[in-house]
Amino acid sequence: MTPLQVMILLFVAAGGTAVVATREPLRQAMVASLFGILLAILFFVLQAPDVALSEVVVGAVALPLMILVSLAKIRGGQR
Amino acid sequence: MTLRIRRVVFLLAGGTLAALMLGSFAALPSFGGSHGAYGPLLDHLSVPQHHITDVVTAVNFDYRGFDTLGEEFIFFAAVLGVALILRAQRGEVVGHSVDYATDRAVPPTSDVVRVLGLGLTPPTVLFGLYVVAHGHLTPGGGFQGGVVLATGVLLIYLAGELEDLHGLYTEAALERAEAIGAAGFIGVGLLGLAAGTAFLDNTLPVGRIGSVFSAGMVPLVNASVGLEIAAGLVLLLTNFLHQTIVLRAPGRVSR
Numbered sequence: 001m002t003p004l005q006v007m008i009l010l011f012v013a014a015g016g017t018a019v020v021a022t023r024e025p026l027r028q029a030m031v032a033s034l035f036g037i038l039l040a041i042l043f044f045v046l047q048a049p050d051v052a053l054s055e056v057v058v059g060a061v062a063l064p065l066m067i068l069v070s071l072a073k074i075r076g077g078q079r
Numbered sequence: 080m081t082l083r084i085r086r087v088v089f090l091l092a093g094g095t096l097a098a099l100m101l102g103s104f105a106a107l108p109s110f111g112g113s114h115g116a117y118g119p120l121l122d123h124l125s126v127p128q129h130h131i132t133d134v135v136t137a138v139n140f141d142y143r144g145f146d147t148l149g150e151e152f153i154f155f156a157a158v159l160g161v162a163l164i165l166r167a168q169r170g171e172v173v174g175h176s177v178d179y180a181t182d183r184a185v186p187p188t189s190d191v192v193r194v195l196g197l198g199l200t201p202p203t204v205l206f207g208l209y210v211v212a213h214g215h216l217t218p219g220g221g222f223q224g225g226v227v228l229a230t231g232v233l234l235i236y237l238a239g240e241l242e243d244l245h246g247l248y249t250e251a252a253l254e255r256a257e258a259i260g261a262a263g264f265i266g267v268g269l270l271g272l273a274a275g276t277a278f279l280d281n282t283l284p285v286g287r288i289g290s291v292f293s294a295g296m297v298p299l300v301n302a303s304v305g306l307e308i309a310a311g312l313v314l315l316l317t318n319f320l321h322q323t324i325v326l327r328a329p330g331r332v333s334r
Contacts, residue, residue, distance in 0.1 A: 001110045050135060050218040053210070057226040061233065062312065066319055073323040 008042045015039075029067040036060035130285040131215045131294045140220065140300045144279040148264055151304055155261050158311040165318045171326045188238070196238025203231040211305035215294035221301040225308025232313045241324050244317065253314045260307025267299045 001009075015035040022028040036059025043052035080088075125137035139147050207228035214220030236244055271280035279296075286293030 048135075048218075050220065050223050053219065053223040054226055057230050061230060062226070062316070065233070065316070069319045069323045 005045055008038070008045050012038050012042050025067070025071055029064045029071070032067070033060050033064040036063065126288065129281050129294055129297070130288045131297055132289060133215055133217055133219075135218065136214050136220050136297060136301070140214070140297050140304075141281050141294075144268070144300065147304075148268065148279070151261065151264060151307060154308065154311060155257070158257065158315055161315055162318050165322045167326055173325055174327050193238045196234045200231050200234045200238075203234060204228060207231060207305075207309070211301055212291055212298065214301040215297040216289060216291070221304025222308055224301070225305040226312060228305065228309035229312035229316070233316060236316075236320065241320055248313070250314065250317060253310045253317070256310035257307050257314060260303045260305070260310060263303025263306070264300055267296050267303065270296060 012035075015031075015038040019028060019031050019035050022031045036055060039059055040052045040055040043049075043055055121134055121138060121142060125131045125134045125141070129137065129141055131137040131141060207224045207230070209224070210219035210227055211221055211224030214224065232244065232247070235247070268279040271277055271282050274280070274282035276282055281295040281297065283295035283299075285295045292298065
């Protein structure tokens with residue numbers, strides 16, 4: 001394992017913990033998006049650029065967007 | 080159950096799980112030290128046999144194409160499920176939401192987002208098409224290219240309004256495109272049967288190594304998967320946005 005891989009793995013571990021530790025859903029969506037980018041970097045460093053590409057779009061953009069949109073819908077109906 | 084019993088149960092279960100996992104981790108092969116039997120075999124097989132220079136694609140769309148067909152239909156079923164759950168319910172109406180903060184103006188989309196969104200759309204679409212078309216040559220393929228293509232549509236929404244997307248496509252057209260993409264995979268697979276071998280067997284001419292038109296059926300499969308994923312993902316986003324921005328429960332429409 002190269003130092004770069006170790007560093008990214010530690011970042012991913014910290015990112016995953018941060019997602020769980022964030023209790024407010026809106027913030028959690030943003031942290032999850034950052035976590036998606038970290039995962040994509042990890043995949044890239046581990047020589048899987050194609051998986052990294054999918055992860056950037058799905059993990060960092062599509063999933064947080066769906067959470068945001070769902071939150072907007074739920075909160076709009078609460079008042 | 081009191082807190083104490085709960086804690087004891089958790090410590091028992093958690094401790095056992097932790098011990099088992101630590102034991103399993105200790106028995107794992109060292110990082111990057113494990114090589115399966117098929118990896119080296121396919122490394123030496125995919126280029127001479129089917130002229131596929133990206134071995135990951137060779138595995139996904141050629142040697143184990145049947146598994147990928149299953150994966151593609153997982154996505155197809157997921158999009159179908161979302162469309163079913165998010166369909167307009169009885170009593171839901173189309174309209175703008177009630178403005179609860181009438182004293183505050185809605186901030187307009189910033190010029191930076193507009194310019195970047197619109198400026199990035201053509202390169203994103205082009206890159207998506209490139210990734211789909213070169214799946215058998217370089218890292219990427221139908222799945223990756225498809226999601227990049229869908230991002231291009233997302234950028235248009237980000238730079239403008241939901242209405243801007245309505246001029247681009249209709250939901251019916253998206254559904255049709257998704258179905259054609261899914262059916263295309265099966266259609267290409269049937270070519271193998273027509274040639275007298277097996278379903279999804281790569282029987283088409285393999286062409287010159289490194290050319291866009293090579294690797295037999297793989298570019299065709301990538302194109303149909305790219306169409307299915309792009310259309311499916313856009314359909315998914317459209318459904319979510321429509322449910323949030325357009326549909327209202329009765330009584331929540333502003334006049």
